[in-house]
Every structure is written in structure tokens, then in C-alpha cells.
Amino acid sequence: MVRRFVFSLAAAALGASSVAPAQVLPAAATDRAVTAVAQTMNEPLVTTPLSNDPLAPAVVSNSEEPAAPAVEQEEPIAISRGASLSETVAKLRRSDAGSRELECLAAGVYFESKSEPLAGQLAVGQVIANRAESRGRFPSSYCGVLTQRGQFSFVRGGRWPAVNKNSLQWKNAVAVARIVEADLHSSNVGKALFFHARRVSPGWRLTRVASVGNHVFYR
Structure with missing residues (x-):
């Protein structure tokens, strides 16, 4: 809600150190007081009507309010149907994940599978999302x-x-995180919640779902 407050410009011109009771001045006296304040400050007087009514009061300011800065938005990216994972990753690459949550997802993909094929990175990202x-x-x-x-x-x-x-x-990790978040490509690990590198054998009593790249996935 925008609230407007009208202050006594005559009191401001006197520079009183205490707050005096509000006074109602005749219209002509008010105009003279406003002009005197503007001349004293040696700045141009700008008045802005509150409405289209010519009889409506005006708000007085010493300068025009700066325009609100334009909000930059990312251009929409068209992902064609049937695009390969590598094509989609190429379109979605960026250094800034865009949010803390996507940055966490990208970090998981990066540190666990940055040297893996894109399908392996997608599988790791899917496990984090499944959890x-x-x-x-x-x-x-x-x-x-x-x-x-x-x-x-x-x-x-x-x-x-x-x-x-x-x-x-x-x-690439950011792109994979965005793909997982938007569910742009499916991964063959399904609802897997765990994975380990091929080089180890933890002996988990879990259901093996798939093997992608250098990782084995379980649920």
C-alpha cells in the first residue's frame, strides 16, 4: 500500500527545533510558503498531481524520482523435442546455477561425476533428486x-x-542440474537412492538398478 504524508512546508522553512502543532493555511499562503522554500533551497520546484482532477492537491518535491532499474531476466531457451542429452547440456551451460538449491545439486554432480559421461552425471543428479x-x-x-x-x-x-x-x-554440472530439476531427460537409474564406484564392493543388501559409467546404482 502506498501511503502519502503531507508535511507543513512553512514549518520546515522556519527550521524550528521542536515539532509544532499542525496548522491549516489558506491556499494563497500555502503557495507563497512553498515558493519561498524552493527559492531558499535554490532548486527547481516540481509538482506532481495526485490524480487527473485539475483541482486535486499536488505533492511537492525538489527533484524527480529516479526510474526503477529494469530487472534482467534470462532469455527463454527452446529445447526441441527429441534433443539429445549432449545437445540439451550445450544449451543450458552456464557458470551461475541461479539458486542455492541448484548450486547444491550441481556441486553433487560435479564432485561425484565430473569426469563421467553426461549420462553418468545425469544419473548422479537423479539420485540426489530422488533422495x-x-x-x-x-x-x-x-x-x-x-x-x-x-x-x-x-x-x-x-x-x-x-x-x-x-x-x-x-x-556442464550446472546444465545437468537444470535438466534434472526440470525433468528434461530421463535417466535409466529410476528411483535409485544409492550408488558407489565400480572399483569398490561395499556388500550392500540393496536392489541393484543399473550401472552407468563408473558407478553402480541401487534402491
Whole structure:
């Protein structure tokens, strides 16, 4: 709600140190007081009508209000039907994830699978998203999933190492995070919630879902 307040310009011209009771001045006296204030300040007088009514009062200011800065918005990106994963990643690459949540998802993709094929990176991102949607088994946000104690070895004290956000690998991770968030491409890991590198054998008693790149996925 926009609220307008009318102050006594005559009192301001006198420069009184205390607040005096408001006084109602005749119209002619008010105009003289307003003009005197503008001349004293040696600045142009600008009046702005409150409405289209010529008899409506005017708000007095010493300068025009600056225009509100334009809000820059990202140009919409057209993703064609049937586009390959690599084509979609190429269109969605950027250094800025756009939000803290997407940055967390991109960090998970980056640190766990930046050297993997894009399908492997998508699978890792899908696991993080599946955990966030698991309704109680894991935290309900990407950042919560990523920083949950004992889940991702690259996270220490709720933080992860610095990232060169101008690198192609980071931009690819951001693109994959955006693809997962918008569900632009499906991954063959389905509802998998866990994965490990091929080189280890943790002996999990879980249902194996798929093997993508250098990771094996389970639910």
C-alpha cells in the first residue's frame, strides 16, 4: 500500500527545533510558503498531481524520482523435442546455477561425476533428486541431501572445496542440474537412492538398478 504524508512546508522553512502543532493555511499562503522554500533551497520546484482532477492537491518535491532499474531476466531457451542429452547440456551451460538449491545439486554432480559421461552425471543428479523427494528417508532439499552427515565424502563440515565456475566441467554440472530439476531427460537409474564406484564392493543388501559409467546404482 502506498501511503502519502503531507508535511507543513512553512514549518520546515522556519527550521524550528521542536515539532509544532499542525496548522491549516489558506491556499494563497500555502503557495507563497512553498515558493519561498524552493527559492531558499535554490532548486527547481516540481509538482506532481495526485490524480487527473485539475483541482486535486499536488505533492511537492525538489527533484524527480529516479526510474526503477529494469530487472534482467534470462532469455527463454527452446529445447526441441527429441534433443539429445549432449545437445540439451550445450544449451543450458552456464557458470551461475541461479539458486542455492541448484548450486547444491550441481556441486553433487560435479564432485561425484565430473569426469563421467553426461549420462553418468545425469544419473548422479537423479539420485540426489530422488533422495530429496523420498518423503522422510532423507532431507527434503538438494542442499540438505548433500550436507547430510556421512553421505558424500567431499563434504566436510557442511562445505565442499572451491570450484572454478568458469570451467567447462562446472558449466556442464550446472546444465545437468537444470535438466534434472526440470525433468528434461530421463535417466535409466529410476528411483535409485544409492550408488558407489565400480572399483569398490561395499556388500550392500540393496536392489541393484543399473550401472552407468563408473558407478553402480541401487534402491
